[in-house]
Amino acid sequence: MPFTPVAAANIAEAAAAQIRELIAHDVLAPGDTLPGERALAARMGISRTSLRAALQTLTAEGLLISRHGSGLRVAEDTAGGISEPLERLLASTPDAFEDYIRFRSLIEGASAAEAARHADRTARASIARAHDAMAAAVGAGALDAAAWADAEFHMAIVEAAGNVVTIQIARSLQTLMQRGIAQSHAESQDDPEAWAALVAQHTRILAALDAGEAEPARRAMQDHLTFQIALLRQTAARVRQQDLSERRLAWGAEKSAPKARDGT
Amino acid sequence: MPFTPVAAANIAEAAAAQIRELIAHDVLAPGDTLPGERALAARMGISRTSLRAALQTLTAEGLLISRHGSGLRVAEDTAGGISEPLERLLASTPDAFEDYIRFRSLIEGASAAEAARHADRTARASIARAHDAMAAAVGAGALDAAAWADAEFHMAIVEAAGNVVTIQIARSLQTLMQRGIAQSHAESQDDPEAWAALVAQHTRILAALDAGEAEPARRAMQDHLTFQIALLRQTAARVRQQDLSERRLAWGAEKSAPKARDGT
DNA sequence: GTGGTATGGTGGTCATACCAATTAGTCTTC
DNA sequence: GAAGACTAATTGGTATGACCACCATACCAC
Numbered sequence: 001m002p003f004t005p006v007a008a009a010n011i012a013e014a015a016a017a018q019i020r021e022l023i024a025h026d027v028l029a030p031g032d033t034l035p036g037e038r039a040l041a042a043r044m045g046i047s048r049t050s051l052r053a054a055l056q057t058l059t060a061e062g063l064l065i066s067r068h069g070s071g072l073r074v075a076e077d078t079a080g081g082i083s084e085p086l087e088r089l090l091a092s093t094p095d096a097f098e099d100y101i102r103f104r105s106l107i108e109g110a111s112a113a114e115a116a117r118h119a120d121r122t123a124r125a126s127i128a129r130a131h132d133a134m135a136a137a138v139g140a141g142a143l144d145a146a147a148w149a150d151a152e153f154h155m156a157i158v159e160a161a162g163n164v165v166t167i168q169i170a171r172s173l174q175t176l177m178q179r180g181i182a183q184s185h186a187e188s189q190d191d192p193e194a195w196a197a198l199v200a201q202h203t204r205i206l207a208a209l210d211a212g213e214a215e216p217a218r219r220a221m222q223d224h225l226t227f228q229i230a231l232l233r234q235t236a237a238r239v240r241q242q243d244l245s246e247r248r249l250a251w252g253a254e255k256s257a258p259k260a261r262d263g264t
Numbered sequence: 265m266p267f268t269p270v271a272a273a274n275i276a277e278a279a280a281a282q283i284r285e286l287i288a289h290d291v292l293a294p295g296d297t298l299p300g301e302r303a304l305a306a307r308m309g310i311s312r313t314s315l316r317a318a319l320q321t322l323t324a325e326g327l328l329i330s331r332h333g334s335g336l337r338v339a340e341d342t343a344g345g346i347s348e349p350l351e352r353l354l355a356s357t358p359d360a361f362e363d364y365i366r367f368r369s370l371i372e373g374a375s376a377a378e379a380a381r382h383a384d385r386t387a388r389a390s391i392a393r394a395h396d397a398m399a400a401a402v403g404a405g406a407l408d409a410a411a412w413a414d415a416e417f418h419m420a421i422v423e424a425a426g427n428v429v430t431i432q433i434a435r436s437l438q439t440l441m442q443r444g445i446a447q448s449h450a451e452s453q454d455d456p457e458a459w460a461a462l463v464a465q466h467t468r469i470l471a472a473l474d475a476g477e478a479e480p481a482r483r484a485m486q487d488h489l490t491f492q493i494a495l496l497r498q499t500a501a502r503v504r505q506q507d508l509s510e511r512r513l514a515w516g517a518e519k520s521a522p523k524a525r526d527g528t
Numbered sequence: 529g530t531g532g533t534a535t536g537g538t539g540g541t542c543a544t545a546c547c548a549a550t551t552a553g554t555c556t557t558c
Numbered sequence: 559g560a561a562g563a564c565t566a567a568t569t570g571g572t573a574t575g576a577c578c579a580c581c582a583t584a585c586c587a588c
Binding site for chain 2: 012016017020021023024049052053056057059060061062063085086089090093096099100102103106107110163164165166168169
C-alpha cells in the first residue's frame with residue numbers, strides 16, 4: 001500500500017545539512033571559527049533557537065566544538081576512520097611513503113585537470129594566494145610558513161575540483177601527515193634549492209590552471225609529486241649516510257669520555 | 265595531583281546523560297513514549313529549552329525519535345551505529361554519492377591499469393575467482409552474494425595494483441559503504457538485467473587485465489563505474505515514476521477489492 | 529457507517545531577555 | 559618597562575512565554 005512518501009521539512013535539520021555540506025566542501029576548514037550564533041541565525045534567516053538545535057546536532061556528531069566564552073570551531077578531527085590504520089601503516093613501513101605520494105599524484109593530478117576545466121574565480125584566487133604566500137615564505141627563508149602554504153596550495157586545488165569525497169580524503173591525509181609522520185619529511189627539506197624548485201613547479205601548475213589546460217595541469221602536478229618522490233629517496237639515502245657518520249663520531253666521543261647518561 | 269575534576273557539565277548534557285542512562289538501564293524500553301517536553305522539563309527542574317537541547321543530542325545519537333504531533337519515543341533500533349562524518353554527509357546529501365563513485369572511478373581506473381601492467385599470478389587468480397563467484401551468484405539470482413562478490417572483485421583489483429595507501433583507503437570506503445548507505449543502492453539494483461550488464465562489464469575488465477592492456481583496462485573500469493552512476497540516476501528517477509504508477513495501481517486494486525487494512 | 533469538526537496535547541519555531549565564560553584592551557602598580 | 563588587576567565587549571548557555579503546525583481522539587451531523 002505505497003501511498004505516502006512523507007518528507008518532514010525540519011528546519012533545524014536543513015540548517016544542519018547545510019553546515020555539514022560547507023564543512024565537507026572545506027569552505028569551513030577544521031579549526032575555523034564560525035560567526036556568532038546570533039549573526040549566523042540572522043544570515044540564515046532562522047531563529048537562534050533553531051540554529052542552536054542544528055548546532056546541537058552537529059556538535060553531537062563531533063563536527064563542531066563549542067566553548068563558552070569563545071565561539072564555535074570546526075573540529076580538527078574530520079579524519080573519520082580512514083587515518084588510523086593508515087597512520088600505523090605509514091609509521092611502521094617507511095616504503096609506504098612513496099605509495100602515499102603516488103596516491104596523491106593520482107588524485108591531485110585529476111583534481112588539477114578538473115580545476116583547469118571549471119574552477120570558479122574565487123577558487124582560483126585562493127590557489128594563487130597560497131602560491132604567492134609560499135613563494136614569499138621561501139624567499140624569506142621561513143620554511144615552516146612555506147610548508148604550511150605548500151599544503152594550502154595543494155588543498156586549494158583539490159577544493160577547486162569540487163568533489164566532496166576527494167576533499168574529505170585529501171584533508172584526512174593532510175592532517176595525518178601533519179602530525180608525527182611528517183617530521184622526517186620536513187626535516188629533510190631544509191634545502192633552499194629544493195624549495196625553490198618546488199615553487200617553480202607550483203608556478204607551472206598554476207599557469208596551466210589559469211590557462212584552462214587540463215592535461216598540462218595534470219602532468220605538471222604529477223611531475224611535481226614525482227619530483228618529491230625523488231627528493232625523498234635522495235634525502236633518505238643521505239640521512240643514512242649522515243647517520244653513519246654521526247654514530248662514528250659519537251662512538252669516538254664515548255670512547256674518549258665515557259660518561260653516564262640520564263635514563264629517564 | 266588528585267584535585268577534584270569538578271563536574272561542571274552543561275545542564276543540557278547532564279539531562280541527556282540522565283535520559284541516556286535511563287534508556288541504558290531499560291527503565292525506558294525501546295518503543296516507550298516519554299512524557300511531554302513540558303512535563304519532563306518541569307519534573308527535571310530545568311527549562312524546556314535546555315531539555316530540548318538534551319533531546320536534540322539524543323535524537324542525533326539515534327536513541328530517540330520525535331514525531332511532531334505525537335511525542336517522543338525511544339528508538340526500537342538500539343544498535344543504530346554511530347556514523348562517521350563522511351557517512352553522514354552521504355546520507356544527507358544524495359549528490360555526494362556521485363562524487364563517491366567518481367572518486368572510485370579515478371582510483372580504481374588507475375588500479376586496473378596498474379594491475380594490467382604488473383599483477384602477479386595469485387592476484388590475477390583472486391580477481392578471477394571473485395568474478396566467477398559474482399557471475400554464478402547472479403545466475404542463481406542470489407543478489408546478496410552477488411553484491412558481496414562485486415565488492416570483492418573491485419577490492420581484488422585495487423590489491424593487485426599493490427599501492428598500500430590506495431588499498432587502505434579503498435578498504436575504508438568499502439566498509440563505510442557496507443553499513444547503512446548502500447541499502448538504497450542495493451535495493452535499486454534488484455533488476456536482473458542491470459546485474460547482467462555489470463557482470464559483462466566485469467568480464468571486459470578482466471579480459472583487458474589478463475591481456476596486460478593497461479589503458480583498455482582503465483577505460484573499461486571507468487566505463488563500468490560511469491555506468492553505475494547512470495544506473496543510479498536512472499533508478500532514482502524511476503523510483504519517482506514507479507511510485508506514481510504503483511499508487512495508481514494500488515488505487516485501482518483497492519477500488520475493485522476494498523478490503524480492510526491492518527492498522528499496525 | 530461516512531465525512532466533517534472541535535479539542536486538547538505534542539513537538540517545532542520564534543523573540544526576548546538575562547546569565548556566565550572568555551577575550552582583549554586599558555589601567556594600575558611596582 | 560613589565561606584571562598584574564580591572565573593565566568592557568563578545569561569545570555561548572539558559573530561561574520565559576508565546577504561537578504555530580501537527581496528531582489523536584471524541585463528537586457531531588448527514
